[in-house]
Amino acid sequence: MGRYDLALIGFGGVNRALAELIAARGDRFAEELGFTLRVVAITDLRAGSLVDTAGIDLAPLLAAEPGELSFAGLPGGSADPRNKWVIREVPADIVVEATFTNPNDGEPALSHVRWALESGKHVCTTNKGPVALAGSELKRLAAEHGVSFEFEGSVLSGTPILRTAQRLLGGLEITGVQGIMNGTSNYILGRLEEGVELPTAVTQAQELGYAEADPTADIEGHDVQLKVMILANEVLGAGLRREDVSCTGISGITPQDAQDAISKGLRWKLVGSAARRPDGTVEARVAPVALPAHHALAGISGPVNAVAFHTDLLGTVTVSGPGAGRTETAYALLSDIIAIHQHHHADDDTAPLHRVLQETHRG
Amino acid sequence: MGRYDLALIGFGGVNRALAELIAARGDRFAEELGFTLRVVAITDLRAGSLVDTAGIDLAPLLAAEPGELSFAGLPGGSADPRNKWVIREVPADIVVEATFTNPNDGEPALSHVRWALESGKHVCTTNKGPVALAGSELKRLAAEHGVSFEFEGSVLSGTPILRTAQRLLGGLEITGVQGIMNGTSNYILGRLEEGVELPTAVTQAQELGYAEADPTADIEGHDVQLKVMILANEVLGAGLRREDVSCTGISGITPQDAQDAISKGLRWKLVGSAARRPDGTVEARVAPVALPAHHALAGISGPVNAVAFHTDLLGTVTVSGPGAGRTETAYALLSDIIAIHQHHHADDDTAPLHRVLQETHRG
Numbered sequence: 245m246g247r248y249d250l251a252l253i254g255f256g257g258v259n260r261a262l263a264e265l266i267a268a269r270g271d272r273f274a275e276e277l278g279f280t281l282r283v284v285a286i287t288d289l290r291a292g293s294l295v296d297t298a299g300i301d302l303a304p305l306l307a308a309e310p311g312e313l314s315f316a317g318l319p320g321g322s323a324d325p326r327n328k329w330v331i332r333e334v335p336a337d338i339v340v341e342a343t344f345t346n347p348n349d350g351e352p353a354l355s356h357v358r359w360a361l362e363s364g365k366h367v368c369t370t371n372k373g374p375v376a377l378a379g380s381e382l383k384r385l386a387a388e389h390g391v392s393f394e395f396e397g398s399v400l401s402g403t404p405i406l407r408t409a410q411r412l413l414g415g416l417e418i419t420g421v422q423g424i425m426n427g428t429s430n431y432i433l434g435r436l437e438e439g440v441e442l443p444t445a446v447t448q449a450q451e452l453g454y455a456e457a458d459p460t461a462d463i464e465g466h467d468v469q470l471k472v473m474i475l476a477n478e479v480l481g482a483g484l485r486r487e488d489v490s491c492t493g494i495s496g497i498t499p500q501d502a503q504d505a506i507s508k509g510l511r512w513k514l515v516g517s518a519a520r521r522p523d524g525t526v527e528a529r530v531a532p533v534a535l536p537a538h539h540a541l542a543g544i545s546g547p548v549n550a551v552a553f554h555t556d557l558l559g560t561v562t563v564s565g566p567g568a569g570r571t572e573t574a575y576a577l578l579s580d581i582i583a584i585h586q587h588h589h590a591d592d593d594t595a596p597l598h599r600v601l602q603e604t605h606r607g
Numbered sequence: 608m609g610r611y612d613l614a615l616i617g618f619g620g621v622n623r624a625l626a627e628l629i630a631a632r633g634d635r636f637a638e639e640l641g642f643t644l645r646v647v648a649i650t651d652l653r654a655g656s657l658v659d660t661a662g663i664d665l666a667p668l669l670a671a672e673p674g675e676l677s678f679a680g681l682p683g684g685s686a687d688p689r690n691k692w693v694i695r696e697v698p699a700d701i702v703v704e705a706t707f708t709n710p711n712d713g714e715p716a717l718s719h720v721r722w723a724l725e726s727g728k729h730v731c732t733t734n735k736g737p738v739a740l741a742g743s744e745l746k747r748l749a750a751e752h753g754v755s756f757e758f759e760g761s762v763l764s765g766t767p768i769l770r771t772a773q774r775l776l777g778g779l780e781i782t783g784v785q786g787i788m789n790g791t792s793n794y795i796l797g798r799l800e801e802g803v804e805l806p807t808a809v810t811q812a813q814e815l816g817y818a819e820a821d822p823t824a825d826i827e828g829h830d831v832q833l834k835v836m837i838l839a840n841e842v843l844g845a846g847l848r849r850e851d852v853s854c855t856g857i858s859g860i861t862p863q864d865a866q867d868a869i870s871k872g873l874r875w876k877l878v879g880s881a882a883r884r885p886d887g888t889v890e891a892r893v894a895p896v897a898l899p900a901h902h903a904l905a906g907i908s909g910p911v912n913a914v915a916f917h918t919d920l921l922g923t924v925t926v927s928g929p930g931a932g933r934t935e936t937a938y939a940l941l942s943d944i945i946a947i948h949q950h951h952h953a954d955d956d957t958a959p960l961h962r963v964l965q966e967t968h969r970g
Contacts, residue, residue: 265920277778402921404775411774412767415640415941540927543906548923557628557938558765560911561928564903565921575920578778 246279246589248581249297251336251365253327253356254343255288258370258397260310261574262340267302273578279585285334289343291315292323295334327352331359338584340577341369347461347470350377361385361393366588368580370397370573376470377486379477392584397576399471400425403565404579405551409479416557418479420519423551424544425471427567428455428462429494429514431546433532436502437511442495454547454568464493465530468516472528475551476518482526484518491530510534511542519554609642609952611944612660614699614728616690616719617706618651621733621760623673624937625703630665636941642948648697652706654678655686658697690715694722701947703940704732710824710833713740724748724756729951731943733760733936739836743846755947760939762834763788766928767942768914772842779920781842783882786914787907788834790930791818791825792857792877794909796895799865800874805858817910817931827856828893831879835891838914839881845889847881855894873897874905882917 252259266273266281274280283300287293292315294300305313315321331339339360345353350373357374360367361382369375374382375398386393399405400423409418424430428449435445446463449455461467469491476482476489494514505512513535518528535542540562544550549567552560566572615622629636629644637643646663650656655678657663668676678684694702702723708716713736720737723730724745732738737745738761749756762768763786772781787793791812798808809826812818824830832854839845839852857877868875876898881891898905903925907913912930915923929935 273778403924404771407775408767408771408926412770412942414945415636416938537906538908540911543900545901548903550925558935559929559932561766561926563771563924563926565924569922572921575779579775582777 245274246585247282248279248337248585249282249284249299249335251285251287251330251334251339252283253287253331253339253341255286255291255313256310256342256344257570258342258573258577259286259340260306261570262577263302264306265571265574265578267306277582277585279589281581284336285330286315287325287327287330288313288315289325292321293326293330294318294322295320295330297335327356328359331356331365332363336365338366338368338581341367341371341374342577343371345371345373347373347466350374354378357382357393358385361389361391364389364391366392366394366584368394368397368577368584370395370401370576372398372467372470372474376473376477379474380483392587394580394583395474396579396583397573399474400549400551400565400567401569401572402575402579403549403563403567403572405563406474406478407579407583408561408563409553413553413555413558413561416555418553418555420517420554421475421479421551422515422517422541422554423471423475424513424541424549425468425516425551425567426462426465426514427547427549428459429465429468430544430549430567432463433494433497433502433512433514434545436497436499437506439499439503441499463495465491465514465516468514468530472516472518472530475516476526476528479553480518480520480526482518482528484526484528489528489530492532493530494532497532505534509537511537513541513544515541608637609948610645611642611700611948612645612647612698614648614650614693614697614702615646616650616694616702616704618649618654618676619673619705619707620933621705621936621940622649622703623669624933625940626665627669628934628937628941630669640945640948642952644944647699648693649678650688650690650693651676651678652688655684656689656693657681657685658683658693660698690719691722694719694728695726699728701729701731701944704730704734704737705940706734708734708736710736710829713737717741720745720756721748724752724754727752727754729755729757729947731757731760731940731947733758733764733939735761735830735833735837739833739840740849742837742840755950757943757946758837759942759946760936762837763912763914763928763930764932764935765938765942766912766926766930766935768926769837769841770942770946771924771926772916776916776918776921776924779918781916781918783880783917784838784842784914785878785880785904785917786834786838787876787904787912788879788914788930789825789828789831789877790910790912791822792828792831793907793912793930795826796857796860796865796875796877797908799860799862800869802862802866804862826858828854828877828879829856831877831893835879835881835893838879839889839891842916843881843883843889845881845891847889847891851891853892853894857895860895868897872900874900876904876907878904
């Protein structure tokens with residue numbers, strides 16, 4: 245039975261949800277997955293930092309209101325997040341990076357990931373920035389230090405998009421990807437189809453918790469742009485930079501446009517796509533597209549997101565699921581930890597997981 | 608570089624398409640997947656059998672018209688399929704089973720699989736029968752002999768359904784599965800929605816190559832019933848027999864029914880489903896269901912099939928893709944061979960596959 249000691253960097257919704265899963269299901273993970281998880285450090289911009297190499301008791305932290313949590317004064321605690329010191333010096337196996345991050349330079353997450361990999365720690369992150377902007381550098385760094393860099397949650401939360409491409413589609417060529425990868429804009433387009441004006445639809449999306457206080461990145465496509473970069477680079481090996489991905493959002497679509505499209509059997513969707521050109525290079529873009537009703541992505545509505553893989557041998561394979569959500573994104577981190585376990589420490593790549601699931605369910 | 612010697616049992620559309628892939632892409636497989644494939648035996652009800660332990664030259668066989676192929680008179684050839692002898696005695700690493708098989712007792716495929724596993728050979732198959740009717744016996748037999756039994760193609764051809772559940776959804780609980788798993792009935796329901804009567808729709812499906820000469824198994828749901836058994840047993844660990852899965856087909860749906868549903872925002876679909884009851888047992892059925900338009904499966908049309916996994920942590924994750932097709936099903940066999948390679952012979956579970964794909968595409 246292995247055990248992984250985790251350093252949680254950022255203690256907002258996602259890492260808090262991961263801590264809740266560990267607190268509530270730790271025994272089940274041990275039985276099903278063959279490892280236990282222990283949190284040895286937590287850092288947070290507001291709460292400060294907390295270190296206990298014997299394992300932090302999560303229950304009192306999870307009982308506190310998120311806004312009121314402060315680590316100052318606790319044994320091993322500080323009002324200072326001490327990110328660099330915690331990431332580099334605390335003896336954790338896996339650094340779990342889930343901070344709020346600037347999409348322009350990927351900071352502070354990019355530095356967090358670099359520090360962790362350089363100190364020989366595995367990293368899993370839900371942050372798009374470091375993956376989109378420096379994915380190949382970080383993968384090289386991970387390889388140099390013999391550790392893993394996992395980031396399933398950077399695209400569609402825990403819905404297994406990157407791992408479907410990496411693990412389940414070997415031996416064929418993925419010629420392009422196309423996705424609906426932002427729940428807020430997808431919800432808003434649905435409201436426009438019902439005749440609601442954009443500002444009202446945005447307010448409704450905010451009330452439902454889909455949209456941020458500043459919904460610009462959702463509406464103007466910048467959030468999708470980073471995800472397209474990740475897909476283009478990870479799945480098509482494109483090596484694109486942000487300026488290589490043209491980006492148009494949905495603010496130019498009116499309720500009239502949306503309703504006219506429906507009357508023609510079409511649905512406007514904000515589509516992020518990347519496809520290989522005949523010369524081998526990759527073209528990538530984000531733009532509203534009026535999809536015919538029978539298109540694999542046309543029926544993807546509201547907070548559900550989807551990515552379609554176009555392939556040479558299988559035609560189109562589409563994976564849909566939640567695009568966001570605390571627990572759904574925390575599950576992405578758990579799936580990353582499972583991947584690290586299978587890659588580095590399991591005797592056998594996949595059979596145990598499946599076998600245990602079978603036995604557990606049969607009982 | 609590993610090499611796998613294959614015995615192809617059945618040389619109809621699917622194994623022929625696999626042979627075409629090996630002939631056309633063998634070098635690429637070697638580069639991307641780290642192994643080469645060689646066919647050392649082929650058996651077929653009509654063509655007989657052909658054995659060459661130094662590797663059969665596939666080109667002349669693939670140049671012949673399928674109906675005219677005869678192995679009698681060739682060196683190592685015979686008019687007799689000699690299945691039992693070939694499977695047991697020819698030194699192959701992997702037996703690739705793709706015969707026409709009786710869905711009531713799974714024969715002759717079930718015996719083929721047993722003989723292969725008992726002689727210490729890995730098996731991959733696209734046949735539903737042996738998996739649905741004797742899956743746990745065969746997996747036990749495989750484990751006893753230290754070999755793999757792989758069958759991704761038994762559900763939705765090469766679309767990765769079983770492997771998504773087995774490999775990418777660890778650590779959460781799959782509480783139920785729901786799928787559209789028969790392209791013929793799905794196509795026919797689409798025609799009914801357009802006002803076409805059932806007999807005409809069946810004829811059109813046959814003309815398009817979707818439906819068999821005898822479409823009963825497609826229309827009455829028996830094909831889906833076997834797939835539901837496989838999903839219930841493999842994904843939910845249910846241990847169901849055929850009589851445990853209630854089965855109603857689509858022959859009771861009229862064009863009027865289909866059109867009335869559309870006017871109410873519903874779409875009739877032939878849904879196979881399995882769900883865990885509160886007491887832990889599994890309920891499974893095949894029946895037409897009028898799905899609301901926003902349902903994950905409502906937009907799945909024509910030959911596209913899909914399976915939705917309902918989970919505790921991730922909500923619903925749906926995978927859609929081709930449900931049939933020669934090359935698509937042959938790809939399932941290739942994905943099984945990749946799984947065998949990763950499980951038994953690769954140094955590392957997944958990284959090489961992905962790394963090579965990246966490098967190949969970057970070039």
